[in-house]
Amino acid sequence: MATIQWFPGHMAKAIRQLEENLHVVDIVFELVDARIPQASRNPEIERLIKEKPHLVIMTKSDLADPEETTNWIKAFKKQGLPAIAVDSKANITTKTITRITQSILADKLDNELQKGLKERPIRAITVGIPNVGKSTLLNRLVNKRAAQVGDRPGVTKGQQWLRSSSKLQLLDTPGILWPKFEDERTGQALALTGAIKDQRFASDDVALFALKFFRAYYEGALRKRYKLTDDDLVLSDVDLLLKLTKQFGMKDDYDRASDRLILDIRKGKLGRYTVDRTEEE
């Protein structure tokens, strides 16, 4: 499985491919990770898809904090962007997505019918950063293993239309776009959720970021998972990481302890969480 390194040439190619595909679709499904709805948005997306109708689909909502997911849907709507949350591993429904898509395109479709054009399926493309869940969602929507799925970024190839319902067709080649690398916080949020290659950020930095974040928003989960006392919770982030390293039986191997903490968080062992907060919007 290839891992994408985003050099300027790759970005130019991704833009070119998306621009070509935009000509043949009615709507763009922009996938963002529900745990990081801001960090997982491509910085150029709005400019790239311009006036094309657009639905934000928040993937992995089963891993995200439900309250924040609701807040994010409202925040997107405020920006004029319809948004929904899905758990592609469980209950994603073709019907719901078809219905929302039809309502977004209602005017255009009515217009076509009034002009005497025949009713036709809506054509859509999914776009998003690597590993956001494009293939998994496609598989769900077409209800068979028609797209390749992997747990690492960069596995999608080929191009054809897949029938989702009689009303909806999807391009089997998602648009793969690069994430933001704008600031350290965004990078750490991407690394914590597993959206970008681990080597890009030092594990202990990501672990310290995670500790600070969980203490601020999900202290109870942190306390419960690692059986922390009140005294532990007044330690500095660094001292808390040292304590956890010992607790994990890893002596002074902070890197290994950091990896363990990050893995626990990614696997949802500390419960559901959303790193990007609407109140910080």
Ligand SMILES: Nc1nc2c(ncn2[C@@H]2O[C@H](COP(=O)(O)OP(=O)(O)OP(=O)(O)O)[C@@H](O)[C@H]2O)c(=O)[nH]1
């Ligand atoms: N829990 C959960 N996991 C998901 C969901 N959607 C996708 N995943 C997992 O996320 C990982 C990446 O999913 P893919 O569908 O391969 O992602 P992609 O965007 O196609 O990735 P690239 O092909 O690398 O661009 C896989 O391990 C999926 O099982 C979801 O809604 N919930």
